[in-house]
Amino acid sequence: MGRNNGGGGLRVLMLGWEFPPFISGGLGTACYGLTRAMDQLDVGVTFVLPRMVERQYVTHVRLLSPGSRAGESGLQGGQVELQNVKFRSIASPLQAYATPAEYKKRVAESVRLQRELAALLGGDEVRGGQDYSGDLSEEVNRYASMVVDLARREDFDVIHAHDWMTYPAGVAVAGVTGKPLVVHIHSTEFDRSGEHVNQVVYDIERQGMERAGRVIAVSHYTRGIVVSRYGIPAEKVEVVYNGVERNGQWSFVDTSIKRDEKLVLFLGRITMQKGPEYFLRAAKKVLDVMDNVRFVMAGSGDMMYRSVELAAALGIGHRVLFTGFLRGDDVQKIYRLADLYVMPSVSEPFGIAPLEALDNDVPVLISKQSGVSEVLRHALKVDFWDVNEMANKIVAVLKYAPLRMTLRNHGNFEVRRLRWKDAARNCIRIYQEMLVAV
Amino acid sequence: MPSVCFYFQVHQPMRLRHYTVFDKDERYFDESKNAAICKKVAQKCYLPANRLLLKLINQHRGRFKVAYSLTGVLLEQLERYSPEVLSTFHALAETGCVEFLAETYYHSLSFLYSRREFIEQVRKHVAAIECLFGQTPTVFRNTELIYNNDLALLVEAMGCFDAIITEGADHILGGRSPNFLYRPKGCRHTKLLLKNYTLSDDIAFRFSNRDWTEWPLTAGKFGQWVSAVNGSGNVVNLFMDYETFGEHQWEDTGIFEFMRHLPDEVLKHPDNDFMTPSEVAGAYESVGEVDVPEVISWADTERDLSAWLGNAMQSGAIHELYRLEKKIKRANDERLLDDWRRLQISDHFYYMCTKYFSDGDVHKYFNPYDSPYDSYINFMNVLDHLQSRCRRRAVQDAAGGESAKRHAAQMSATS
Numbered sequence: 001m002g003r004n005n006g007g008g009g010l011r012v013l014m015l016g017w018e019f020p021p022f023i024s025g026g027l028g029t030a031c032y033g034l035t036r037a038m039d040q041l042d043v044g045v046t047f048v049l050p051r052m053v054e055r056q057y058v059t060h061v062r063l064l065s066p067g068s069r070a071g072e073s074g075l076q077g078g079q080v081e082l083q084n085v086k087f088r089s090i091a092s093p094l095q096a097y098a099t100p101a102e103y104k105k106r107v108a109e110s111v112r113l114q115r116e117l118a119a120l121l122g123g124d125e126v127r128g129g130q131d132y133s134g135d136l137s138e139e140v141n142r143y144a145s146m147v148v149d150l151a152r153r154e155d156f157d158v159i160h161a162h163d164w165m166t167y168p169a170g171v172a173v174a175g176v177t178g179k180p181l182v183v184h185i186h187s188t189e190f191d192r193s194g195e196h197v198n199q200v201v202y203d204i205e206r207q208g209m210e211r212a213g214r215v216i217a218v219s220h221y222t223r224g225i226v227v228s229r230y231g232i233p234a235e236k237v238e239v240v241y242n243g244v245e246r247n248g249q250w251s252f253v254d255t256s257i258k259r260d261e262k263l264v265l266f267l268g269r270i271t272m273q274k275g276p277e278y279f280l281r282a283a284k285k286v287l288d289v290m291d292n293v294r295f296v297m298a299g300s301g302d303m304m305y306r307s308v309e310l311a312a313a314l315g316i317g318h319r320v321l322f323t324g325f326l327r328g329d330d331v332q333k334i335y336r337l338a339d340l341y342v343m344p345s346v347s348e349p350f351g352i353a354p355l356e357a358l359d360n361d362v363p364v365l366i367s368k369q370s371g372v373s374e375v376l377r378h379a380l381k382v383d384f385w386d387v388n389e390m391a392n393k394i395v396a397v398l399k400y401a402p403l404r405m406t407l408r409n410h411g412n413f414e415v416r417r418l419r420w421k422d423a424a425r426n427c428i429r430i431y432q433e434m435l436v437a438v
Numbered sequence: 439m440p441s442v443c444f445y446f447q448v449h450q451p452m453r454l455r456h457y458t459v460f461d462k463d464e465r466y467f468d469e470s471k472n473a474a475i476c477k478k479v480a481q482k483c484y485l486p487a488n489r490l491l492l493k494l495i496n497q498h499r500g501r502f503k504v505a506y507s508l509t510g511v512l513l514e515q516l517e518r519y520s521p522e523v524l525s526t527f528h529a530l531a532e533t534g535c536v537e538f539l540a541e542t543y544y545h546s547l548s549f550l551y552s553r554r555e556f557i558e559q560v561r562k563h564v565a566a567i568e569c570l571f572g573q574t575p576t577v578f579r580n581t582e583l584i585y586n587n588d589l590a591l592l593v594e595a596m597g598c599f600d601a602i603i604t605e606g607a608d609h610i611l612g613g614r615s616p617n618f619l620y621r622p623k624g625c626r627h628t629k630l631l632l633k634n635y636t637l638s639d640d641i642a643f644r645f646s647n648r649d650w651t652e653w654p655l656t657a658g659k660f661g662q663w664v665s666a667v668n669g670s671g672n673v674v675n676l677f678m679d680y681e682t683f684g685e686h687q688w689e690d691t692g693i694f695e696f697m698r699h700l701p702d703e704v705l706k707h708p709d710n711d712f713m714t715p716s717e718v719a720g721a722y723e724s725v726g727e728v729d730v731p732e733v734i735s736w737a738d739t740e741r742d743l744s745a746w747l748g749n750a751m752q753s754g755a756i757h758e759l760y761r762l763e764k765k766i767k768r769a770n771d772e773r774l775l776d777d778w779r780r781l782q783i784s785d786h787f788y789y790m791c792t793k794y795f796s797d798g799d800v801h802k803y804f805n806p807y808d809s810p811y812d813s814y815i816n817f818m819n820v821l822d823h824l825q826s827r828c829r830r831r832a833v834q835d836a837a838g839g840e841s842a843k844r845h846a847a848q849m850s851a852t853s
């Protein structure tokens with residue numbers, strides 16, 4: 001079906017992130033969805049990603065074929081065979097969504113563990129930790145030079161780099177090989193840090209966008225930031241919306257949450273960007289006029305403890321449940337129980353989670369400050385700061401079954417139109433335009 | 439000898455204000471928005487169109503005639519926000535060449551939900567027209583030309599109408615022409631005037647469409663199309679929204695110029711004339727029976743109710759609304775009754791329609807809401823408050839004078 005797209009023969013060096021099941025957010029989901037769709041369109045992909053050094057690995061570069069056991073590598077996309085994709089993992093503690101401060105802590109922790117492990121095993125065959133830089137931007141550069149080493153031995157036509165930590169690697173490979181570079185903006189420093197941008201990160205992002213032949217933004221919302229905040233010429237920046245993987249599994253799972261209770265779900269990283277505070281303030285207002293509502297915050301992040309405290313301070317602690325980070329089946333389970341999914345993001349470049357919620361028949365309320373609100377009509381929308389209106393809409397969804405039903409039916413139908421294959425086709429078209437230009 | 443029969447629908451809804459679940463007052467309607475829209479449409483459409491038609495009627499000395507259906511909620515708003523429009527309608531009424539039709543005062547879907555309420559609203563509308571224009575309507579048209587056999591029977595049983603106007607939908611005519619009068623199935627004397635939707639929509643929808651092969655449409659060309667009906671029909675019913683002039687078709691499309699020349703072009707042919715709906719009903723006999731078991735309307739290509747009642751929100755909201763009828767009427771409170779009835783304005787349900795929304799054709803109709811969901815939530819919040827007023831009334835009535843005071847005292851003591 002995809003063979004008529006002209007993607008055949010093309011080879012992409014994809015500088016990406018985590019694959020299922022090791023996923024902490026939308027970035028991994030997007031890399032997976034896009035790569036899988038490209039595979040189906042007969043595009044060859046060499047997928048490079050950073051991995052923490054594991055005990056059994058002794059070399060920096062570990063080759064993983066699609067045939068390797070999923071449980072061990074965690075790199076294979078679920079049960080799906082990827083015919084045209086090769087994986088290359090590079091030992092590095094780089095992790096999606098890290099901030100420089102978090103990174104420092106994480107490396108220190110890792111080094112300590114490695115040392116303990118080495119002491120325990122009585123030898124020094126465990127390597128890696130010592131090689132890491134304690135500084136994030138240095139590590140990003142170290143990663144870049146390792147990717148260059150790897151790229152010399154790979155055959156590809158285009159380089160496609162996802163989010164800022166891989167941009168220096170992309171720029172370096174492009175410089176050495178002369179191959180065109182596409183950078184894909186899933187989020188910007190302004191989304192992650194508001195106005196308190198980290199200058200180092202900003203500079204890396206900007207350099208990547210400037211050096212790239214084309215910039216892909218996940219929404220017009222993000223494209224606007226790329227143009228206005230990074231000064232990138234508008235004609236170079238294209239919008240390619242994310243898709244959603246259809247799940248279609250249905251399993252009713254009993255849990256301790258009683259069904260005479262309504263459940264409102266926040267699912268995502270609990271960070272400033274995701275607006276947990278607005279969710280809780282809206283929850284308070286909902287509980288002022290309605291009983292029997294439970295608010296679930298599924299996820300973890302640097303705002304988690306402050307959120308727990310805020311819930312207590314608002315006097316709604318007993319009505320808010322913090323589940324921590326959920327994965328796999330647990331995510332499906334919580335969707336099955338939810339009456340409404342709320343994404344109150346302060347700044348959300350795209351936001352795949354609402355699409356997954358709709359795919360699981362859960363109506364969604366999303367902030368207008370999100371890229372996904374550009375593609376969803378059958379969703380409730382609100383300004384993230386307008387907690388009164390957010391509460392108004394939450395109450396309406398919980399109170400009126402016809403509203404839930406209409407949102408669910410239309411939303412589920414609408415979400416089917418957002419397919420990764422279309423996103424992949426758009427990327428392939430961009431590659432081809434660049435290759436013609438070269 | 440076709441008679442050209444113009445009828446213009448004139449209506450403006452009363453839009454709700456943004457009303458959340460936290461709002462507790464009885465101000466449901468957006469006075470400033472309604473005033474602004476009413477004044478804007480008055481300037482762009484009602485005033486220039488009324489003045490033009492008045493001029494044409496005077497010029498043609500009784501040979502050019504038109505009919506209007508002015509909803510009660512429009513009349514109230516004109517009185518409040520644009521009284522000069524009302525005075526031009528008075529002037530039109532005094533020419534003797536203008537007929538006013540009857541409909542439900544609140545432009546409601548009440549026929550589908552409560553016969554009793556339907557009859558009350560029609561009576562209220564007739565009374566308003568009599569009071570304002572000194573003439574008693576004898577032709578009935580239902581909201582959005584919603585119609586079926588039962589409606590015809592009910593209207594005939596009311597005993598004050600000679601004819602009903604509805605859509606000349608293909609499937610009810612079965613190949614017959616809309617350019618004749620018909621008899622509704624089961625009725626004895628009532629006549630049916632059917633909209634010639636092709637010629638009506640040429641003016642109302644296609645007039646400014648440059649992709650249309652007949653663009654530009656001139657009065658001369660249209661006059662020829664009307665004359666072509668000669669020998670194959672008695673009447674050409676041109677029914678449309680009045681906002682066609684200046685609002686749906688902007689002035690710069692030439693729509694007023696078209697209308698300015700149309701009477702001349704139609705009357706060029708000696709067999710043609712203009713008639714009002716009641717004159718048509720008096721002049722021609724029914725040529726056959728029309729059987730409409732299922733409900734039809736003039737909306738969209740479907741000609742059905744899906745624009746108002748097509749999704750679960752729409753039917754849920756309207757059911758909840760009409761379920762209150764007994765309580766509202768028992769309360770014997772004019773303000774409560776009027777608020778309830780204003781919530782019946784069909785536009786409230788139209789705004790909740792998801793079918794255009796899915797196509798991305800959001801601007802098909804002026805809609806004050808960003809989405810059908812917002813409109814439903816807003817409506818339900820208002821309805822919820824209206825229900826609470828009903829309950830309060832019921833409690834007061836049950837308790838009666840002295841004990842009500844005691845109850846109020848108790849309530850304030852416990853809170």
